[in-house]
Amino acid sequence: MWKGIAANGLSFLILVFIAVAGAITWGQREFTAAGPLAEPVFFEVPRGATLTRVSEDLEAAGAVRSATLFRLGARYAEMDDQLRFGNYEIPAGASMQAVLDIVTAGGPSRFRYTATYILRVDGTGVLRLRERVPGTDEIVTLAEFSYEDGVAPEYAALVEDGTPISYRVSVPEGLTSWQIVEGLRAADFLSGDIAEVPPEGMLAPNTFDVARGQDRQGILDDMREAQEVIIAEVWAARADGLPLASAEEALILASIIEKETSVADERGLVSGVFINRLERGMRLQTDPTVIYGVTEGRGVLGRGLRRSELDAETPWNTYVITGLPPTPIANPGRAALEAAVNPADTDYIFFVADGTGGHAFAETLAEHNANVAIWRQIEAERAAQAE
Numbered sequence: 146m147w148k149g150i151a152a153n154g155l156s157f158l159i160l161v162f163i164a165v166a167g168a169i170t171w172g173q174r175e176f177t178a179a180g181p182l183a184e185p186v187f188f189e190v191p192r193g194a195t196l197t198r199v200s201e202d203l204e205a206a207g208a209v210r211s212a213t214l215f216r217l218g219a220r221y222a223e224m225d226d227q228l229r230f231g232n233y234e235i236p237a238g239a240s241m242q243a244v245l246d247i248v249t250a251g252g253p254s255r256f257r258y259t260a261t262y263i264l265r266v267d268g269t270g271v272l273r274l275r276e277r278v279p280g281t282d283e284i285v286t287l288a289e290f291s292y293e294d295g296v297a298p299e300y301a302a303l304v305e306d307g308t309p310i311s312y313r314v315s316v317p318e319g320l321t322s323w324q325i326v327e328g329l330r331a332a333d334f335l336s337g338d339i340a341e342v343p344p345e346g347m348l349a350p351n352t353f354d355v356a357r358g359q360d361r362q363g364i365l366d367d368m369r370e371a372q373e374v375i376i377a378e379v380w381a382a383r384a385d386g387l388p389l390a391s392a393e394e395a396l397i398l399a400s401i402i403e404k405e406t407s408v409a410d411e412r413g414l415v416s417g418v419f420i421n422r423l424e425r426g427m428r429l430q431t432d433p434t435v436i437y438g439v440t441e442g443r444g445v446l447g448r449g450l451r452r453s454e455l456d457a458e459t460p461w462n463t464y465v466i467t468g469l470p471p472t473p474i475a476n477p478g479r480a481a482l483e484a485a486v487n488p489a490d491t492d493y494i495f496f497v498a499d500g501t502g503g504h505a506f507a508e509t510l511a512e513h514n515a516n517v518a519i520w521r522q523i524e525a526e527r528a529a530q531a532e
Contacts, residue, residue: 351371
């Protein structure tokens with residue numbers, strides 16, 4: 146009898162062994178087999194997420210057939226504690242093994258949706274929502290709006306659903322500190338108060354990657370720290386013999402250059418003109434300083450300058466004062482700062498718009514008056530066309 150029992154027990158153990166071996170073989174095959182995704186998907190691993198949550202989210206997204214089998218495979222591979230938070234693109238047909246490799250490898254996040262918030266001179270901003278087409282590098286614009294005009298429904302729907310969005314803030318060169326502060330205050334994806342408007346010129350223009358809910362004051366603090374570094378580097382590399390007594394004066398001149406031209410090849414020439422005028426004791430006579438005296442950097446003038454404003458005695462009006470104004474008139478970028486301390490070697494002391502977006506430069510008043518006459522003719526023709 147005992148022999149029969151032993152034989153039956155051995156048979157049972159053999160069957161169990163075969164079943165377990167078969168299950169393992171099946172599990173390994175399933176774990177490495179092509180997955181259920183018919184097309185790529187973007188998937189987020191939240192910070193601090195557990196393997197259980199991630200596996201269930203993957204199953205809900207259709208990226209894996211079984212959350213349980215995915216967890217077992219991760220534990221068998223001893224990768225269950227190696228999840229890396231971020232956003233990833235999972236390709237079509239990815240196996241569980243491939244999915245596990247993706248969510249544990251880390252690396253740069255890859256978002257399906259990107260929102261770039263571009264600040265404007267009126268103290269507002271434009272948010273441009275773009276989508277990366279899954280499985281490709283093609284990017285399409287879904288919406289573009291300002292908060293003053295109302296939030297685009299495409300963007301509102303993504304936010305309401307909690308869809309991961311990569312945010313950027315783009316601060317162009319030449320904005321005033323007030324314009325930057327007001328633009329950041331208008332952005333719904335940022336948080337926190339701004340204590341005060343930073344000193345003019347002390348914010349480095351750039352495009353920043355930010356997180357939803359990021360602190361506005363923290364962004365300004367980072368911009369100010371970056372500008373301090375840039376100013377120090379540029380001032381240390383300045384040319385000899387400049388009529389600039391300090392890095393602060395270089396910053397003031399750079400802000401004027403930034404507002405006078407957006408043409409990269411002209412910055413050195415514009416700087417050369419102003420340096421020549423400073424050396425000769427001539428007034429700078431630059432319209433952007435007059436405008437700053439009227440607006441003090443708050444908003445946009447929105448019209449041409451009046452004769453009374455050109456004659457008005459403000460601290461910034463370089464038609465009235467000699468030398469540089471007391472403060473910058475905008476936040477210049479690195480290129481304008483470099484031009485301020487490394488001007489072009491030129492004899493020009495005049496320039497005026499030439500109708501193409503650039504300027505016509507002159508060494509003598511007669512040449513300058515001829516250039517002004519051409520510009521006035523261009524203005525008259527444009528006004529006639531507008532009418």
